Amino acid sequence: MNQFSAEGMKDAGPVSGLAGVRQAVEQAADVYGVYIGLDVHKETIAVAVAECGRGAPEYYGEIPNTPKKVARLLERLSARYGGERLLWVYEAxxxxxxxxxxxxxxGHDCEVVAPSLIPQKAGERRKTDRRDALGLARLSRAGELTAVWVPTPEQEAIRDLTRAREDMKKLELKARQTLGAFLLRHGKVYPGKSRWTQAHFRWLETVTFDSPVQQIVLQEYIEAVRVAQRQVAGLEQQMREALPHWSLAPVAEGLMAMRGIGLISAMTILAELGDISRFDSPRxxxxxxxxxxxxxxxxxSRRQGGITRTGNGHVRRVLVEAAWNYRFPARKTREIERRAEKASVKVQGIAWEAQKRLCGRYQHLMRAGKLKQQVTTxxxxxxxxxxxxxxxxxxxxDHGSRATA
Structure with a gap:
């Protein structure tokens, strides 16, 4: 059931039983008179309209995907259904x-819906823009679509920044792997312990090849790593500069009081999730x-498998990486204390309770014979x-009462 249907049920009043559910659904359905499905592409938008009731949706047509044409479509449908509330829906x-x-x-209402949660008929083998638009209109009227959280322009800008840093980090990793494979292929092995340090780069400067062509290849590979490192460092500096001006900066500073969560992790989590307190419970x-x-x-029969891996993969990766830090005994290090200085006393207390709980949890699961990957998850x-x-x-x-909900 979508967000507006849920709100309709909340406002249904003190009713119970099957009659109460029926009354709530009817009230939720009366929120809008017309449901408009949009199948959006880079150049075109297919439009379908479903009026409130049980009638079949109507295919309105296809328009160019430009602001001017969209504005014209809004005017026409508003005039056509002047006395009705319109709900526009399209897939993320x-x-x-x-x-x-x-x-x-x-002044219209719009929902961006999750594509992975759109109901599909098992035997349906035909997919067109027309059918998709008609399906969105029909399912929206039935309350079968799940709306996603849409970030504000400020939130989206921070998200683009954190994702750009993540992309550059992947390019840096790829450049390192390529250089390492090239050296190993020719028997050039670094004798030190830690690679990609200043000592490692000094060793790379001493590596030579008999062939001038291979020497050029080596220098290009080294330069690719350095360029990627500069890009990552530049984006991280941009993140540090953007944090004080961000509306969620106090929350980010609170999260940084926790073990394993620094500036990069905190900003990534909040950039992807926004206001985390909008969730009703931790579950x-x-x-x-x-x-x-x-x-x-x-x-x-009841069978449970691995984690569902649905939702936001960026945050899931950050949390699992942060979980590795709890394999050590609980301890307030100098770095953690420094990061926690900007957080309130209550937040610092939650962070310390989290560290004691999670460090003990890690050791308990390891002693139980669980795999490290399962433990960190x-x-x-x-x-x-x-x-x-x-x-x-x-x-x-309030989070005390809702935490156990």
Whole structure:
């Protein structure tokens, strides 16, 4: 059920039983009179309209994907259904949220829906823009679509910054692997312990080849690593400069009081999730991040598998990486104390409780014979709960009663 259907149920009043559910659904359905499905592509938008009721959706047509043509479409449908509230829906995708923001500025309501959660018929083998638009309109009217959280322009800018840093880090890793493979192929092995340090780069300067061509290849590979490192360092500096001016800076500083979460991790988590306190409980956040076990149960049989891996993979990766830091005994290091100085006393208390709990949890699971990957995933799942508690504390929202919900 979408967000507006849920709100309709909340406002349904003190009703119970099947009659109460029916009344809530009817009230939720009365929120909008017309549901408009948009199948959005780079150059075109297919439009379908479903009026409130049980009638078949109508295919309106296809328009160019330009702000001018979209504005014209808004005017025409607004005039056509002058006395009705219109809900526009389209799938989240590479075209971004520009269409969503344009629709909102005109006073209409719009939802961006999760493509992976759109119901599909098992035997359906035909897919066209027309069918997709009609399906979105019909499912929106039925309340079967799940709306995603849409970031603000400020939030999206920070998200682009953190993702750019992540992309550059991947390029740096690839450049390092390429250089390392080239050296190993020719028997050039670094005798030291730690690579990519200043001592390692000094050793690279002493590596020579008999062939001038191979020497050029070596220098190009080294330069590729240096360029990637400069790009990563530049983006990290931009993150440090952007943090003080960000509306979620207090939450980021609170998260940095935790072990394993520095500036990069804190900004990545908040850039992807936004206001974490919008989740009703830590369990809801864990499920959103795909950190809960999958399940296939039928009758008396109950089978659980690995984590679902749904939701935001960027945050899930950061949490699992942070979980590795809890393999050591609980301890307030100088670095953790320095990062925690900007957080309140309550937030520091939550962070310390998290460290004691998660360090003990890590050792307990290891003694139980669990694989390290499973242990870090379990610790990362619980870490998400403490992150939720800190976000609620900083945002001034109650988290004591909801934590057990």
């Amino acid at each position: 995708g590479p075209c971004g949220y520009g269409l969503y923001r344009q629709i909102l500025t005109t 809801q956040l864990m499920a959103y991040l795909g950190l809960v076990p999958s399940e296939h149960s039928s009758g008396s 379990a610790v990362g799942r619980e870490l998400a709960g403490f992150i939720w508690a800190i976000a609620c504390e900083v945002m001034g929202r």
